[in-house]
Amino acid sequence: MAKPKIGVIVGSNSKTSINKQLAHGLVNLVQDQADFEFLDLSALPLYNRDDDADAYPAAFTAFKDKVRGKDGILLVTPEHNRSVPAYLKNALDGASRPYGSGAWSGIPAAVIGTSTGGPASAMAQQHLRNIIVFLDMPTMAQPEGFIRWTDGLVSADGKVAEASEKFLRNYMDHFLAWVAKHPKQ
Template identity: 65%
Template sequence: MSKLKIGVVVGSTSQQSINRRLAQGLVRLVPDQADFEFLDIGHLPVYNRDFDGTPAAKPFEELKSRIRSCQGMLFVTPEHNRSVPAALKNALDGGSRPYGQSAWSGIPAAVIGSSPGGAGTAMAQQHLRNIFVFLDMPTMQQPEGFVQWKEGLIDADGNIGPASHDFLTKYMSRFLDWVSLHQRA
């Protein structure tokens, strides 16, 4: 059986993002089980339906092509003002338009995120789950991934530290099982 191809979308556009570091650590936990492709959203213009079908829509068309090549999506996101970061919402909107041409439809997904606070991006994740329902993305419900960022979560080499290693390895294994079980037709 061939490896699953998983798209990874980091909700932060900062190269120093703790969620980017978490995403990089997560994919290292299961390297033999899937091929991971990070989908950059930082270059996307603000979505405007007036640009559908014009050269201005090219960044979204390229993103949609990459989305369609994936069998599953892992979203690793911070929380901005108790919700989804604007860049992530923009990518979700642009990837779903024009109406009836969504690249997201039917792709199994999971969401996880980290913040220094104890709630670990819970509100942003819930908002994403609501969006995923509309986008027709079957989303893994358990285990939830509310990860508090603290010293030792990621080691100096970029690997998940010992305190979270087992939980996050199980999270990733469950996610890959979810993707296998919920493949689009």
């Protein structure tokens, strides 16, 4: 069987995003088991349903083509005001439209995220799970990944600290098994 193609979506547009650092650390743990591509959200315009009929943005069309080419999607999200960042929600909404031509349906997904606070990104992850279930993405339930960020969790070269490596490797192993068990429809 060929290596699965995994799209990695980071819900932050910050240049110093700790979630982007976490995502790179996760990918580095299992980079030999799948082909990973970070899907860039920065070119996506603000979604407006008025554009669905005549002027659907080319940037969303290109993004949807990339999403459709993936066997799984790993969503790594921060938490903004106890919910999903607008940056991420915009990508999910825009690539689900126009109605009937969404890109997400049937692609297995996993949700994880980090924050410096105690509950990590638990509320954002729960909201994100509600959204992607509606988008018809089979979503890995366990293990959950509410990661409290600490300095040194992921090094500058993307290596996960030894204290967290076992848990995060297990998370990624479960995700890749989830993708294999739920082939994209």
